[in-house]
Amino acid sequence: MNQVALVGNITDDPELRYTQSGAALAGFTVAVSHRSKHNGEWQDVNDGFFRCTAWRSNAENAAHTLKKGMRVFVAGKLVQRSWQDNDGNKRQSVEIQVTHVGPDLQFATAEVAKSAAEGSPAPAAAAG
Numbered sequence: 001m002n003q004v005a006l007v008g009n010i011t012d013d014p015e016l017r018y019t020q021s022g023a024a025l026a027g028f029t030v031a032v033s034h035r036s037k038h039n040g041e042w043q044d045v046n047d048g049f050f051r052c053t054a055w056r057s058n059a060e061n062a063a064h065t066l067k068k069g070m071r072v073f074v075a076g077k078l079v080q081r082s083w084q085d086n087d088g089n090k091r092q093s094v095e096i097q098v099t100h101v102g103p104d105l106q107f108a109t110a111e112v113a114k115s116a117a118e119g120s121p122a123p124a125a126a127a128g
Helices: 056-065
Strands: 004-010 015-018 024-038 041-055 071-084 090-103
Touching: 015 056, 024 056, 041 056, 041 071, 056 090
Parallel strands: 041 090
Antiparallel strands: 004 024, 004 071, 015 024, 024 041, 071 090
């Protein structure tokens, strides 16, 4: 089973786009880090930046709710893409196809409002 879950901070507001067929997709990056004691001092250690893609109502809700700097929980599937660039070089990337996303409530609160209908964005959640 290919499942991944992570908690981190969104590096920029989610970018909402629509495919030619009208499906919503939102892309965002989550920075993950942890604290580690080194030589008796606590330091933040960067574990990486993870590109995330959410689809349909999940995309619209994420784009209307999540903002740069928010701490979020993301669950989904790891997907690897390969392609050849214009110079003939082989390229690849790994991203998370998001199935669940929301604010991390360990150090914040949020107000949740149910979407009116499938595809309708929820009002922005307040997180602090």
